[in-house]
Amino acid sequence: MREIRAHILDSVSSSTGPDVALDRVLRLLGTPEGLADRYTTERLLTRASHSFSPWLLLRTSWRWAKLGVKGTITFLVAFFGYTMAPTLTVWVFLKPFMPSKIGLWIGSEGLNLGVEHPDRIHELLGHWFVPVIAVSAFAFAVGTTQALRWLIRRGSSTAAYPMPTHDSRRAQI
Amino acid sequence: MAILASLWQSRLYGLEILRSLAEKSQLEVAEGTLYPILSRLKAEGLLQSEWVEAEAGHPRKYYWLTTPGRRPAREMAESWHTFSASLADLVQPLLGGKQLGGKQR
Numbered sequence: 040m041r042e043i044r045a046h047i048l049d050s051v052s053s054s055t056g057p058d059v060a061l062d063r064v065l066r067l068l069g070t071p072e073g074l075a076d077r078y079t080t081e082r083l084l085t086r087a088s089h090s091f092s093p094w095l096l097l098r099t100s101w102r103w104a105k106l107g108v109k110g111t112i113t114f115l116v117a118f119f120g121y122t123m124a125p126t127l128t129v130w131v132f133l134k135p136f137m138p139s140k141i142g143l144w145i146g147s148e149g150l151n152l153g154v155e156h157p158d159r160i161h162e163l164l165g166h167w168f169v170p171v172i173a174v175s176a177f178a179f180a181v182g183t184t185q186a187l188r189w190l191i192r193r194g195s196s197t198a199a200y201p202m203p204t205h206d207s208r209r210a211q212i
Numbered sequence: 213m214a215i216l217a218s219l220w221q222s223r224l225y226g227l228e229i230l231r232s233l234a235e236k237s238q239l240e241v242a243e244g245t246l247y248p249i250l251s252r253l254k255a256e257g258l259l260q261s262e263w264v265e266a267e268a269g270h271p272r273k274y275y276w277l278t279t280p281g282r283r284p285a286r287e288m289a290e291s292w293h294t295f296s297a298s299l300a301d302l303v304q305p306l307l308g309g310k311q312l313g314g315k316q317r
Contacts (some may be wrong), residue, residue: 042226042247042273047226069244077244081252
């Protein structure tokens with residue numbers, strides 16, 4: 040707050056038209072809600088780049104996705120990885136209850152993970168299904184977390200925000 | 213990277229950083245963007261700051277690069293330089309023999 044106030048005072052005091060300069064600087068700062076949102080996003084990016092919390096990483100990548108391509112790609116990585124991990128975990132827990140019906144199948148559709156189907160001819164893993172899929176779920180969870188931390192650390196150093204107004208010309212202060 | 217570069221040689225406050233970027237690079241950084249980024253760079257240890265009582269009558273927050281902050285700033289600059297050089301090679305045929313900066317071959 041103190042810094043924003045100092046910025047406004049500097050901008051106005053260095054201009055020949057204080058009223059015009061005040062309007063301009065307030066417009067370029069954006070709304071208070073928008074400014075607070077940007078501070079919050081930056082704080083989340085800092086926390087997330089050092090965090091192992093999937094919820095924080097997912098939440099941060101969602102906020103970042105609203106700002107541009109890098110954030111969108113990061114969110115897609117998060118969404119895919121954090122969807123695969125619990126999905127695979129569900130299959131691991133279901134396998135003991137339906138051992139002949141759940142597996143990694145190969146058939147006319149190619150490779151498929153899930154429930155038995157007429158097009159799925161041969162189950163590949165057998166008794167190895169639970170350990171292989173459990174390790175895969177763990178790998179997805181850990182790999183996604185590490186990838187997100189790397190993407191946020193690397194990408195957020197050049198994060199940019201949309202201008203709060205359409206005025207991209209240098210001001211005539 | 214642009215903000216870190218503007219602080220490479222001197223301590224500046226927010227408005228000075230914006231003016232430096234505009235004058236030296238024609239880069240217009242949104243004022244509402246600058247301060248959240250400065251806050252994050254400081255939280256990550258790349259920058260340090262202090263409030264200084266100014267002649268203007270109100271205190272100003274000056275920023276400068278920390279020693280640990282210089283290495284990533286240099287790395288970003290080197291990456292950018294490599295990227296822009298390769299892009300310059302790519303667009304050279306479109307310029308019809310004119311080098312970037314307006315000089316004719």
